[in-house]
Amino acid sequence: MSARVVLITGGSRGIGAAVSRAAAEEGFRVAINYASRSEPAEKLVAEIEAAGGKAIALKGDVSRNDDVVAMFDAAEKALGPVTAVVNNAGITGKSSPLAKADPAVIRECIDINVTGAIYVAREAARRMLPRKSGIIVNLSSAASSLGSPGEYVWYAASKGAIDSLTIGLSKELAIHGIRVNAVQPGMVETEIHALSSEDAGRVERIRPMIPMQRIGKPEEIADAVMYLLGDRSSYVTGAILRVSGGR
Ligand code: NAP
Numbered sequence: 001m002s003a004r005v006v007l008i009t010g011g012s013r014g015i016g017a018a019v020s021r022a023a024a025e026e027g028f029r030v031a032i033n034y035a036s037r038s039e040p041a042e043k044l045v046a047e048i049e050a051a052g053g054k055a056i057a058l059k060g061d062v063s064r065n066d067d068v069v070a071m072f073d074a075a076e077k078a079l080g081p082v083t084a085v086v087n088n089a090g091i092t093g094k095s096s097p098l099a100k101a102d103p104a105v106i107r108e109c110i111d112i113n114v115t116g117a118i119y120v121a122r123e124a125a126r127r128m129l130p131r132k133s134g135i136i137v138n139l140s141s142a143a144s145s146l147g148s149p150g151e152y153v154w155y156a157a158s159k160g161a162i163d164s165l166t167i168g169l170s171k172e173l174a175i176h177g178i179r180v181n182a183v184q185p186g187m188v189e190t191e192i193h194a195l196s197s198e199d200a201g202r203v204e205r206i207r208p209m210i211p212m213q214r215i216g217k218p219e220e221i222a223d224a225v226m227y228l229l230g231d232r233s234s235y236v237t238g239a240i241l242r243v244s245g246g247r
Contacts, residue, residue, distance in 0.1 A: 001059045005079045007031040010089030012041035014190030018218035024053035031075035033058045062089045062116030084135040087126040092155045092197040106154045113158035137228045138182040142244040170238030179237040181228045186244025188216040212247030
């Protein structure tokens with residue numbers, strides 16, 4: 001059997017790092033993309049290689065198509081043809097009601113979460129089509145249907161776009177042997193809340209609104225992604241799997 005190779009955007013921290021670890025444990029060769037913080041990416045590569053896996057770290061901004069193409073080229077050179085892609089890189093931008101939001105914050109969020117995810121999906125499709133096989137998993141958010149009022153409606157809208165991308169691309173690529181699905185996490189314990197939304201208190205504020213009354217762990221999202229990356233989901237495409245503790 002030829003090697004399974006997965007490219008995970010934003011694979012160095014949070015949910016992406018949990019997916020990188022889980023994929024390596026299941027025998028994938030893992031290309032771990034990050035934007036600017038090289039240390040967590042290099043540490044994760046070392047951890048995976050120490051456990052007998054194969055991984056590389058790839059710096060690149062998903063909102064720049066040249067970076068996306070270079071990332072795929074580097075992954076394929078080092079690891080072999082990319083058989084799966086996890087479209088995970090994402091930011092929220094500083095949280096606020098929309099009327100008070102900085103247009104530059106909105107622009108950056110849409111550039112990364114929407115344009116970036118579409119560039120990555122496009123490049124994946126271009127490379128997977130001749131091989132008539134491949135798997136794409138997009139990271140949406142429960143925000144796409146909750147709307148995130150008062151916090152970041154632009155981020156919620158960006159994740160609505162991810163749902164539409166998943167539905168449309170799954171139908172476009174199904175006949176070519178390529179599956180496209182999404183996971184919609186609810187509130188998950190990562191640095192996105194403090195670093196990107198600059199709202200470290202958000203986790204405790206939201207917790208009582210979650211039916212399960214607890215925050216998700218990155219590994220619980222990675223489990224759903226691994227299901228969609230594996231053979232057990234062979235008849236699943238266009239699905240949007242909510243993993244949110246009931247929220
Ligand atoms: P996180 O902990 O903040 O990690 C973000 C990752 O994305 C890092 O590896 C970061 O790289 C990378 N990244 C940021 N901008 C990038 C860019 N322009 N190009 C390439 N990589 C970039 O995030 P997370 O909480 O794990 O979230 C992962 C995904 O799940 C996102 O799409 C997010 O919207 C979604 N999600 C998260 C939650 C939650 O509660 N955490 C809930 C629903 C959905 P650097 O380290 O270099 O910055």
